[in-house]
Amino acid sequence: MRIAPSTRAPADHDAGLVPMINVVFLLLVFFMVAGSVESPKPFPVLPPESSQQRESLASRVLYVGLDGALALDGEAMTDGSLAGALAAVEGESPLALQADAGITFSRLREVIDALRAAGVVEVELLTTSVPAAATP
Amino acid sequence: MAADVRLELPRRRRSLVSLTPLIDVVFILLLFFMLTTQFDRRQAMTLSVPVSGSAAVPAETESLVLALGSDGRVALDGEGSVELRTLGRQALVSEARTLGTPVVVVVVAEDEVDLQTFTRLMDTLAALGFVDVAVHGLR
Numbered sequence: 001m002r003i004a005p006s007t008r009a010p011a012d013h014d015a016g017l018v019p020m021i022n023v024v025f026l027l028l029v030f031f032m033v034a035g036s037v038e039s040p041k042p043f044p045v046l047p048p049e050s051s052q053q054r055e056s057l058a059s060r061v062l063y064v065g066l067d068g069a070l071a072l073d074g075e076a077m078t079d080g081s082l083a084g085a086l087a088a089v090e091g092e093s094p095l096a097l098q099a100d101a102g103i104t105f106s107r108l109r110e111v112i113d114a115l116r117a118a119g120v121v122e123v124e125l126l127t128t129s130v131p132a133a134a135t136p
Numbered sequence: 137m138a139a140d141v142r143l144e145l146p147r148r149r150r151s152l153v154s155l156t157p158l159i160d161v162v163f164i165l166l167l168f169f170m171l172t173t174q175f176d177r178r179q180a181m182t183l184s185v186p187v188s189g190s191a192a193v194p195a196e197t198e199s200l201v202l203a204l205g206s207d208g209r210v211a212l213d214g215e216g217s218v219e220l221r222t223l224g225r226q227a228l229v230s231e232a233r234t235l236g237t238p239v240v241v242v243v244v245a246e247d248e249v250d251l252q253t254f255t256r257l258m259d260t261l262a263a264l265g266f267v268d269v270a271v272h273g274l275r
Binding site: 053057105 | 183259
């Protein structure tokens with residue numbers, strides 16, 4: 001008994017792609033679930049290191065650069081224009097401050113004063129974890 | 137019978153939709169998510185901004201005033217300054233920790249103190265177990 005060699009139909013070449021699609025779908029789901037999409041930073045900011053590892057609850061981020069520049073929602077801000085921008089959206093969630101580790105305390109106080117004038121009650125300072133080698 | 141028996145497999149039905157465009161789209165999505173996702177967890181430290189007038193301090197609380205200098209040294213209640221890492225070994229601090237009454241730590245920072253130094257002091261105070269920390273100028 002002879003079995004004729006199977007002659008693959010031209011349309012069948014898609015079948016070889018199925019395992020690859022499976023893998024690509026898995027990767028896609030992984031990146032969608034494990035990561036979080038964030039808008040790019042308006043300027044480079046190096047946040048201070050902290051050992052307090054509470055997760056951030058804030059949804060809006062105010063960037064404070066090393067030179068003291070402010071940016072909210074991708075737009076450059078001044079201390080004066082902050083109030084208007086923050087009053088536009090009423091929200092109960094705290095505001096996160098992504099400030100550079102090198103800014104002075106007086107600049108931090110100015111920003112906090114501006115935020116208080118804008119009616120912000122809760123501010124959290126975003127930090128990074130201390131590198132494992134640096135912990136005493 | 138010497139005739140060959142031929143086994144014909146049923147011909148696979150030609151699929152209506154080709155997979156190639158699907159893969160194209162999925163690859164584009166994959167690239168988008170790979171390039172835009174960030175994996176670092178955002179961690180934060182609370183800076184309370186109380187509305188003025190609401191900060192009523194209970195009468196029977198002890199307070200401990202710490203002055204943070206721009207060199208990273210801490211002066212306790214106006215006394216001599218110490219390194220941040222030896223803060224927990226100071227008599228005033230350990231005394232305050234063993235007191236029964238709640239202790240309010242008041243931090244007074246110089247203008248030139250950078251944020252990293254300030255954060256380090258807040259970390260140290262949290263590690264020492266002080267819950268109520270008031271920062272002069274922020275409240």
